Amino acid sequence: MEYNNFFVIAFFILGAVAGSFLNTVALRLPKKISWIQARSRCPHCEKTLAWYELIPFVSFVLQQGKCRKCQRRISLSYPFTELVCGILFAGAFFYFQFTPELIFALVMFAFFFVIFLTDLRYYLILDRVTVPALLIAFLGNLLLGKNVTSLLLGIAIGAGIFLLQFFLSRGTWIGGGDIRLGALLGATLGWQQTILALLIAYVVGAVIAMLLLVVGKKTRKDHIPFGTFLSASGILMILYGDSILKIFNTWYF
Numbered sequence: 001m002e003y004n005n006f007f008v009i010a011f012f013i014l015g016a017v018a019g020s021f022l023n024t025v026a027l028r029l030p031k032k033i034s035w036i037q038a039r040s041r042c043p044h045c046e047k048t049l050a051w052y053e054l055i056p057f058v059s060f061v062l063q064q065g066k067c068r069k070c071q072r073r074i075s076l077s078y079p080f081t082e083l084v085c086g087i088l089f090a091g092a093f094f095y096f097q098f099t100p101e102l103i104f105a106l107v108m109f110a111f112f113f114v115i116f117l118t119d120l121r122y123y124l125i126l127d128r129v130t131v132p133a134l135l136i137a138f139l140g141n142l143l144l145g146k147n148v149t150s151l152l153l154g155i156a157i158g159a160g161i162f163l164l165q166f167f168l169s170r171g172t173w174i175g176g177g178d179i180r181l182g183a184l185l186g187a188t189l190g191w192q193q194t195i196l197a198l199l200i201a202y203v204v205g206a207v208i209a210m211l212l213l214v215v216g217k218k219t220r221k222d223h224i225p226f227g228t229f230l231s232a233s234g235i236l237m238i239l240y241g242d243s244i245l246k247i248f249n250t251w252y253f
């Protein structure tokens with residue numbers, strides 16, 4: 001097998017394992033269950049799961065998507081998060097190879113992925129996730145030699161746009177979590193990609209919200225987990241932000 005293919009597959013497996021872990025973290029953090037010590041359990045019958053029931057995909061397929069004890073369905077979100085994280089990790093290796101940027105990308109994926117899941121499931125953007133992520137993103141980017149002004153401007157834009165909405169709506173549209181997530185985007189991406197990430201999140205979020213209204217899954221009073229769109233577009237920017245900006249630069253500047 002070619003050297004590169006071997007590592008793409010290795011990173012896919014690493015990502016699937018990471019996805020399984022991050023899914024558990026995202027399920028436990030909002031409930032204040034210790035996320036390292038307690039063993040994983042079946043959410044229906046509370047059976048403690050053995051190691052062979054926790055292998056990404058493999059366990060799900062072998063058990064035909066059911067708990068071995070109570071036979072009730074295991075949520076599809078497990079294989080889904082494992083697959084997505086596997087693809088992201090493999091993609092990151094494909095793109096960055098063995099560089100310091102690869103480590104930065106994988107660490108930030110982990111943070112954004114947890115935010116993606118907690119906002120989607122519980123409408124929560126936890127400070128316990130965004131605040132350490134913000135510090136690590138900023139310090140990591142400094143170590144990678146990114147432009148400090150661009151990072152600070154990114155934080156100002158990312159936090160500013162939500163701060164503005166917060167004041168305009170007197171705190172009814174969005175919460176403090178969105179403001180800190182905006183700052184995190186800025187510290188991760190710098191100012192140009194932060195603007196792109198915000199634009200993509202608003203457009204995709206609006207389209208999906210409209211689709212959900214049309215099919216009647218949501219009403220206008222329902223909350224749309226905007227942090228989910230923001231973190232997804234943050235992940236997209238970590239991978240493709242530079243390429244997208246290059247296209248923009250050749251077209252317009």
Ligand SMILES: [Zn+2]
Pocket residue numbers: 042043044045046047067068069070071072
């Ligand atoms: Zn069970």
